[in-house]
Amino acid sequence: MNGAERLVIVRYGEVGLKRGNRALFEKLLKRRLADALRGERHGGIERPHGRILVRAAADPWAAAERAARVFGVTSTSPALSAPREPQAIEAAASFALEEALARRGCPDGSGLTMKVESTRADKSFPLGSMELSRRVADAVLSRFRGFGVRMKEPDLTVGIEVRTDEALVFAERLRGPGGLPVGSLGRAVALLSGGIDSPVAAWLAMKRGLLVELLHFHAPPFVGEASREKALDLARALSRYGGRLRLWIAPFAAVQTAIRDGAPDPYRTLLYRRAMNRVAARLADSSNARALVTGESLGQVASQTLENLACIEDAAGRMVLRPLLTYDKEETIALARRIGTFEISSRPHPDCCTLFTPARPKIRGRLEELRDIEETLALEPLLESCWEGRELAHLAHGELLPPAPPGIAADRPGSGGER
Ligand code: ATP
Ligand code: MG
Numbered sequence: 001m002n003g004a005e006r007l008v009i010v011r012y013g014e015v016g017l018k019r020g021n022r023a024l025f026e027k028l029l030k031r032r033l034a035d036a037l038r039g040e041r042h043g044g045i046e047r048p049h050g051r052i053l054v055r056a057a058a059d060p061w062a063a064a065e066r067a068a069r070v071f072g073v074t075s076t077s078p079a080l081s082a083p084r085e086p087q088a089i090e091a092a093a094s095f096a097l098e099e100a101l102a103r104r105g106c107p108d109g110s111g112l113t114m115k116v117e118s119t120r121a122d123k124s125f126p127l128g129s130m131e132l133s134r135r136v137a138d139a140v141l142s143r144f145r146g147f148g149v150r151m152k153e154p155d156l157t158v159g160i161e162v163r164t165d166e167a168l169v170f171a172e173r174l175r176g177p178g179g180l181p182v183g184s185l186g187r188a189v190a191l192l193s194g195g196i197d198s199p200v201a202a203w204l205a206m207k208r209g210l211l212v213e214l215l216h217f218h219a220p221p222f223v224g225e226a227s228r229e230k231a232l233d234l235a236r237a238l239s240r241y242g243g244r245l246r247l248w249i250a251p252f253a254a255v256q257t258a259i260r261d262g263a264p265d266p267y268r269t270l271l272y273r274r275a276m277n278r279v280a281a282r283l284a285d286s287s288n289a290r291a292l293v294t295g296e297s298l299g300q301v302a303s304q305t306l307e308n309l310a311c312i313e314d315a316a317g318r319m320v321l322r323p324l325l326t327y328d329k330e331e332t333i334a335l336a337r338r339i340g341t342f343e344i345s346s347r348p349h350p351d352c353c354t355l356f357t358p359a360r361p362k363i364r365g366r367l368e369e370l371r372d373i374e375e376t377l378a379l380e381p382l383l384e385s386c387w388e389g390r391e392l393a394h395l396a397h398g399e400l401l402p403p404a405p406p407g408i409a410a411d412r413p414g415s416g417g418e419r
Helices: 022-036 060-067 086-103 129-143 197-207 225-239 253-262 265-286 306-314 329-339 367-377 380-388
Strands: 005-012 052-054 073-082 113-120 156-162 167-170 187-191 211-218 244-251 291-293 319-321 391-396
Touching (some): 005 022, 005 060, 005 167, 022 060, 060 073, 086 156, 086 167, 187 265, 197 211, 211 225, 225 244, 244 380, 253 367, 253 380, 265 291, 265 380, 306 367
Parallel strands (some): 113 156, 291 319
Antiparallel strands (some): 005 052, 073 167, 244 391
């Protein structure tokens, strides 16, 4: 539509509910949006009451799609700003609808239902909300003849928001992930394997406002480059939601070999996982993270009984969050598909945890036994070299970023990842 300003309306839910922290949360959300919109041309992000507006968006659909991936956002709409005159609003509504229909591949609205919904923040507007809605509905129905009208759950709702200095008009809502802005609840270390579960667990932790430091244990030469690529690709997929992310890759083969050679078979998995948690705890200390996040789910595999989870957690020395604890595998898979990690996780490359898996793993581990075995294994120096050998990759918006220039300390919190 000639001359009309294009913009994006961003709606958020829970963020607004946190009373004392509200302003802080909104500010963080705005920052996450700015970050997600990097590369999109727009005229600035405003934060009028209860809403965020991305003004003068060069490509409002692309911007709305990107914004709809930001945690804390419940929905977004590509919109137009029209003068506060009924005719201008009608024209904007037609235009918004035309775009929405084209995108749905149904240019005249055939077989679809719609309604018009108006709100007035400014009550001085000459028409009442109902009257305005009716007028606009008449106008668009005379143009898109295929439409049916339906008040309850129509396919499309044309929205009109009359503000003091403009009317915002839109016809499509893109669903956001909800949750809370990443970083609003602090930091955690998320253990990322090449499996289906852990990326979903990390995503859920991010969704609840945690900034995650991803940690992957890699075991060359037992597993190849492809396993490492898989972890990187998973991290890339997650970074589409989380602004910037850091993935730490730590070499685990020596630790695994020592456990394989020195410990009774049934205890291997528990010992691997305890060793992983020890290294993860170090990363948590160095990056100011209060908790670990894992993809463990109760009863999913032999290592995931309450007894075993307790044995594994003991080595973490801090809170371990398990967002998938109560998920059935099907539920996890459905979510993995939705967030775009399932395909990557399904690549047939082994993960180091599947190496040397015992034929009969211990179902109910006992802590004292594990500690006694660990005494004999002398793992400390190996864990130390695992930690020292860690590498760092930075990711943002689905891309791997070039390595930080030398001289910039990589593992200080905030030195690449953000708050
Ligand atoms: P996943 O599908 O996430 O691998 P899983 O059901 O296969 O989970 P396990 O292999 O026992 O279960 O792993 C339990 C958790 O331990 C994982 O969800 C992950 O958080 C962590 N983990 C396992 N292997 C690794 C690894 N190589 N690097 C980092 N974390 C790992
Ligand atoms: Mg696994």
